[in-house]
Amino acid sequence: MACLVWNCQGAASRSFKRALSFLSLTHKPLIACLLEPKVSSSHANTICSSLGYEEWVRVEAVGFSGGIWVLWKDSINIEVIDTHPQFITLQVHHAELGVWRLSVIYGSPNPYLKRKLFADLTTNTSDYQGPWLLAGDFNAATSREEVNNPENFSTTRCSDFNEWLFREGLIDLGFT
Template sequence: MIFITWNCQGAASREVLRALKEIKKTYKPDLLGLLETKVSGSKADEICNRLGFDEWLRVEALGFSGGIWVFWNSTLDIKPLLTHPQFVLLHVQGLDCTTCFISIVYGSPTHALRKNLWNSLDMHDLQIRGPWLVAGDFNAVISPEEVSEPRNFSHSRSTGFRDWIFNQNLIDLGFQGS
């Protein structure tokens, strides 16, 4: 399964739409999550329909911020279990009959709302039984090395995130690039 998440910071621009077509052509993702789409309503539906995936769902942007769009092809049996303003929870079964849970996250830049995310995204409350991949833009970091200006590092951006990772028994796979 090829799974890509991208914080596109606005899905309506020609540049983003061009890049999405190139990503789809080059990588042929089975599952694609777009974050911070900043588009809602009929305009969002129009764009989602044009991208050419078999299925899709979306969480509305709030004004011109946020938004989560998820696309997939029929090669996967995906059942959306929950949509939340900051994440989508999916049950995924591949052609090889392996199953897992995937959460695609766009954490609010607002500290209080992001704190709500850590409370809502709990594997026990969500009844997750089996492998769980959580990916996206958390708007949080674990350490000063993950920010472009380490001297501006704020522990409030890391404490809740670090505690949540630990409490969920997750493993941080790291990152590449900015």
């Protein structure tokens, strides 16, 4: 089962639709998670309805910043567990893979809001014992190798993220 997670940084352009179409044909994702679509309200719904997925849930962008869209095919059963300004958590029921949780994150760069994200994600899944995939853009790094400008990297800036990953027993799968 393929799941696409993409920080698209804008979903209103023709180039976005071409790129998503290419990714969908190539990888055939049942779930598409789009971060920073920078589109809100009825315009967002119009775009979502044109992307080839039967169901979706959204967290609104704030102005032209942020936003999370999760779209899925009706061949998969998904229950929305929580929507939050920085994440959406879903319970996925898949015939072959069983039941698992997916949290799609677009984290604020603000340190206070980032700590709130970690606390709210922990609270959100405290009673859940099954598989949990967190994917998205935390606006946080675990090491110097993950940043574009290593000269400006500070270990203190990533300590909250690393400590939270450790406390939750999460495994960093990396990124491309």
